[in-house]
Amino acid sequence: MEILGNIIIILGIIFMLFGVIGIFRYQNFFVRILIASKIDTVGALTVVIGLAVKHGFSFFSLRVVLLLVLMFIINPMVTHIIARSAYESGQNIDGSVDDIEEGNE
Amino acid sequence: MHIFQARKNDIPAWIVLMLVWIILMGELSLYALISAPIVSFGCILILHKFLPTAYIQNVNFLKLIFHYITLVGKIYLNGFYVIKIILTKGQADITEVDTNLKNPFLRAVLIHSITLTPGSIPLALEGKKMTVLNLANPNDLHSFEDINKLRQGLEKALIKAEQET
Numbered sequence: 001m002e003i004l005g006n007i008i009i010i011l012g013i014i015f016m017l018f019g020v021i022g023i024f025r026y027q028n029f030f031v032r033i034l035i036a037s038k039i040d041t042v043g044a045l046t047v048v049i050g051l052a053v054k055h056g057f058s059f060f061s062l063r064v065v066l067l068l069v070l071m072f073i074i075n076p077m078v079t080h081i082i083a084r085s086a087y088e089s090g091q092n093i094d095g096s097v098d099d100i101e102e103g104n105e
Numbered sequence: 106m107h108i109f110q111a112r113k114n115d116i117p118a119w120i121v122l123m124l125v126w127i128i129l130m131g132e133l134s135l136y137a138l139i140s141a142p143i144v145s146f147g148c149i150l151i152l153h154k155f156l157p158t159a160y161i162q163n164v165n166f167l168k169l170i171f172h173y174i175t176l177v178g179k180i181y182l183n184g185f186y187v188i189k190i191i192l193t194k195g196q197a198d199i200t201e202v203d204t205n206l207k208n209p210f211l212r213a214v215l216i217h218s219i220t221l222t223p224g225s226i227p228l229a230l231e232g233k234k235m236t237v238l239n240l241a242n243p244n245d246l247h248s249f250e251d252i253n254k255l256r257q258g259l260e261k262a263l264i265k266a267e268q269e270t
Contacts, residue, residue, distance in 0.1 A: 015188075022190075028197060042187075066128055
């Protein structure tokens with residue numbers, strides 16, 4: 001179980017590594033946030049599953065699963081709020097920024 | 106008396122909250138077993154006071170669990186797609202799709218599930234229309250088709266949760 005757990009954790013870290021490469025590779029804000037949300041979900045999900053598998057059926061594993069549920073609820077909300085506020089602030093998907101202040105034309 | 110009658114439908118939520126409390130305590134002690142029902146009852150009282158629970162009355166939560174199980178599969182599939190985009194070439198694109206869900210709570214669950222799926226973040230939900238930010242390959246840009254396919258896949262289980270109650 002411990003070896004299997006370690007393999008799953010390493011897979012999660014590899015997912016995160018690709019996410020970090022993506023964030024450095026792209027300069028566009030929206031592409032970056034789309035890639036960063038991948039680290040939140042796939043990477044963290046895999047690492048947490050790996051931790052639960054490694055420790056077997058225990059209170060620790062149940063707490064880790066509870067943490068996973070909280071991550072599932074909170075992470076997408078944070079990503080959505082950041083992306084939406086950028087979009088409504090005038091950030092365009094091509095990287096340009098609209099001047100939305102009144103009187104500035 | 107009125108309070109206890111209103112709480113009769115909350116028994117499944119009460120049991121789940123008790124289990125969560127015992128897990129957080131980390132042991133099956135007498136203190137945990139006595140405090141769990143009291144704390145979870147308090148949580149349900151607060152929930153009824155501050156949350157619009159009318160929206161969740163027509164939702165089958167067991168079907169919703171199946172939705173989240175299928176969602177994990179979609180998260181991994183799209184995770185590999187995003188890795189492909191990271192290693193090749195990608196661009197952000199905004200597209201609009203309509204949802205068939207009637208219940209506002211399930212629409213929120215759909216939006217939440219789309220955000221959990223790598224490569225897509227909903228920006229707005231106005232009525233039935235969703236505005237979704239999508240990560241796509243600039244040489245093969247099919248944002249609407251991609252998001253619509255994702256929406257249809259996720260909506261299947263959610264429609265069942267909406268109807269069979």
